[in-house]
Amino acid sequence: MLSGQITCDRCGKLIVKGSLCPDCEKNPPVFNQLKSWGLYEGPLRSIVTGIKFQRKLGLIPYLIEPLSQAIIAWGPVVDWISAVPLGHQRQRERGYNQSELIARKIAVRLDIPYSDRVLTRIRETHTQVGLNAVERQQNMMDAFSADPDLCQQQSCLLIDDIATTGATLNACAKALRSAGIEKVYCFTVARTSLHPNSNPISMEVNK
Numbered sequence: 001m002l003s004g005q006i007t008c009d010r011c012g013k014l015i016v017k018g019s020l021c022p023d024c025e026k027n028p029p030v031f032n033q034l035k036s037w038g039l040y041e042g043p044l045r046s047i048v049t050g051i052k053f054q055r056k057l058g059l060i061p062y063l064i065e066p067l068s069q070a071i072i073a074w075g076p077v078v079d080w081i082s083a084v085p086l087g088h089q090r091q092r093e094r095g096y097n098q099s100e101l102i103a104r105k106i107a108v109r110l111d112i113p114y115s116d117r118v119l120t121r122i123r124e125t126h127t128q129v130g131l132n133a134v135e136r137q138q139n140m141m142d143a144f145s146a147d148p149d150l151c152q153q154q155s156c157l158l159i160d161d162i163a164t165t166g167a168t169l170n171a172c173a174k175a176l177r178s179a180g181i182e183k184v185y186c187f188t189v190a191r192t193s194l195h196p197n198s199n200p201i202s203m204e205v206n207k
């Protein structure tokens, strides 16, 4: 897990003091915590893009044990695990949702149920490339919906491959919270940057 420096307890960005970054103090995200395993650079970047864009799905099994160990060490208590859903169009084009493939295997390893029915993407979103944090939030607004019947008094762990500003995960968390869920923990394989004022535009990954 990314650690060794002081990071925001909520969103994981670097901070100089206290426990929350200024953004989370002013306008806290809906999710309870966002943690990432590594930075989106070097070999991890090659692995993640290989899985996402080049169909190198054979790489996934190598990630499962270290990712699961990181989640165990972190220790969120959750009722089920799920992944950020792709829009129907993107899923059709790519043929798979890499985050779901990873999340399902982690769920098996951790012996926690996987749910593919709770969260759905109700509208296609534009690519986040070139959008700033505010535009990302707007782009993701109301993109997801969650089934209230499956959310009552539940805590969940939502998994995605890459986080930049956390806008996508926060939009998912918002849908889950409005459907009645109590706690939403978020985990990504990689994080583009931990720096609070990092420019997401140059580092964005086409979702």
Ligand SMILES: [Zn+2]
Pocket (backbone or CB within 6 Å): 008, 009, 010, 011, 012, 013, 020, 021, 022, 023, 024, 025
């Ligand atoms: Zn924060």
